[in-house]
Amino acid sequence: MLKTYQYEQLSAQDIDRLTLRNTDPNNAIQDTVEQIIAQVEQNGDDALRQLALKYDQISLDALYLDEAEIEALAATISRQQQRALEIAFQNIHKFHATQLKKERTIETMPGVTCWREVRPIEKVGLYIPGGSAVLPSTLLMLGVPARIAGCKEIVVCSPPQKDGKVNGFIAYCLKLLQIKKIYLTGGAQAVAAMAYGTESVPRVDKIFGPGNQFVTKAKSLIQSRTQVSIDMPAGPSEVLVIADESANADYIAADLLAQAEHGADSQAVLVSTSSSLIEAVNQALLLQLGELPRAAIAQKAIENSYAICTTDITTALAFSNKYAPEHLIIQSDDWKRLVYGVQNAGSVFLGHLTPESVGDYASGTNHTLPTSGYARSYSGVSVDSFVKKITFQQLSQDGLRQIGSTVEILAELEGLQAHKNAVSIRLKDLES
């Protein structure tokens, strides 16, 4: 079922084409999103109510759920489900807590002291999708690092379900995160509300979270025209599996399908040193696909995917680095040797017993990751995404004496006399 290529037969152009993602610029929806943004900017809460009626078929009075409502909803899920969410929360918390580090102070010259201080981004907005799939895991993946960073205000938006509420899983995650409100707005309107603020929804400094093409387009527009920043550009989800002779075809097929069920535009790539393994994976795909509730979606994604057969695992890794996958699974006994060679990827799953889905939910790593090749220059979401690092410097008299003439010379050669003056006027006082 997977189109299969022999690596040695691929030209440089072929490889460029295979590593290029299906990037639909979505210009078709631009006008709609522009209108929604303008509507929310101008009419605030009224616009959000109208848009909830139009897109979510729900008439809202209050635009948010309060603590008591969240508490009640959270109580509707089973203890087993609560426990699973708690374990995920704990693991994500443990891993992300390692990311907040103390910065070192350094004297670059005697009396010239420099350091950085970490400060939380004060107000952050988390968008939690709630259309075809409701994703409480995403709330944990964004909420936990925001809490560890110490953000003062965490605004959460999610589209209202048919009953005008959110589901119990989302509510339970809010409880775990000690977030006492959730705003009932979805799509481009939620992004606009957090970017401009409305009577109900506070304006934030940075917006996080995945979403459909309307959400993605709105985030991109907001980024280019306001001072609100976004976590990262988003595209369809993807996995690349590197597998050698030691790999299990059934496991690989299961991992490819876990990716494929996300959406018809997902991509699942297999790069293997064994052509017989690729064949076995194709057979396993056929078998496993038949049993999936989301088989139609997964089938389309698999048609959009491919396998590459390479002569050795180093070549497989080189291709993976060119592709820069969101998720990379290395199913090889030899995974330890390969870690160092991973240059471009979002999150990496090592060995035969580490399926991507453990990272999607509960191993502790973040699942908000760069897609579409952005792993070449972006990291996934982490505590880093919720803080700024501010540089500080302080000069003693000795420090200014040490560095003064250097700054004067450099300011002068750049033709910036006032920059020089700011040093000279102080130096003169020291000398007198």
Place this chain on the structure above:
Amino acid sequence: MLKTYQYEQLSAQDIDRLTLRNTDPNNAIQDTVEQIIAQVEQNGDDALRQLALKYDQISLDALYLDEAEIEALAATISRQQQRALEIAFQNIHKFHATQLKKERTIETMPGVTCWREVRPIEKVGLYIPGGSAVLPSTLLMLGVPARIAGCKEIVVCSPPQKDGKVNGFIAYCLKLLQIKKIYLTGGAQAVAAMAYGTESVPRVDKIFGPGNQFVTKAKSLIQSRTQVSIDMPAGPSEVLVIADESANADYIAADLLAQAEHGADSQAVLVSTSSSLIEAVNQALLLQLGELPRAAIAQKAIENSYAICTTDITTALAFSNKYAPEHLIIQSDDWKRLVYGVQNAGSVFLGHLTPESVGDYASGTNHTLPTSGYARSYSGVSVDSFVKKITFQQLSQDGLRQIGSTVEILAELEGLQAHKNAVSIRLKDLES
């Protein structure tokens, strides 16, 4: 000369207006920039040559200077100037070297091991402006962290000077950075060349550097339509000075003017607890302004600036955090107490003897900083800007047994059966 406001008399709207930057969307230049980008994407080097003729009035054969040419140019500057650039290089290197940190490995559950690994962004592009002012300091500020990060390819673009070369200061910095080529292209065309690649200029993964409005617009367009990322959005430079009774009016005036000489759109804000100090600063501004070669520019920037008088320094700091200045100077004997309260700023200069210009050139901190209020969510450029952090995870048999059911439950409640299967199929083998 500075318009002065009494803080207590300002309404919330006034404060919003005062903290809002003069953000010109520059839609007027959008068409020009679009055309330049399209031209470079389609015609590569030919387009760069045509645009150099049009905008830099120079006919270029080779589009870059090689190592020998750089060497020759670097030898044309004085030993004193070389030494000043070396000291700046060393201090910037010392400070930025502290930013590369080892990440911790953690077992979130027995047998579930997670960690991050830092990898350089492979190919980075540095834009060094060369119009009204040539800025070798910017080359150091971008080149040093790129080298420390370990980027494999560092592409530097700067517009050709009248002689078809770059000046000796830039050349000497290239030497210090061991960069053996510089591409002679400026403006939007340089950004497009690094984003799409031409016959001469390599395509990069991330583009850094300040520039005029054409450069800024090109970076913004590139970010929204390619997989190439950028350092941060850019606006006019700015400083905010917090000063109490202990401050020296002459020093403050010199610092405000150092900012003002950057451009007529620069902003220099003074927030002080002393109205007599504000008055003294105004007098000092008049005196110092007269002697500046760039007085006309500075004068305009000062007209675009203001002072605020507050009753106490805590209120001054609160206003500064709302403004989120690129540069914050705290001229107070009491600076130590105020460090913790700084929430939003790019780089901070503490005490009476730490003018901004030391950080612009040589203290060691970076001068590529968030403007226009972006300091609320962005950090300045650092080694972090040149690396990605990739998450890794590896499960032992015990690890999968520990976490398996949690993942199964969570996948099921999100309706993602194939995610569950990827775990179940492995667990089944462990049990048998």
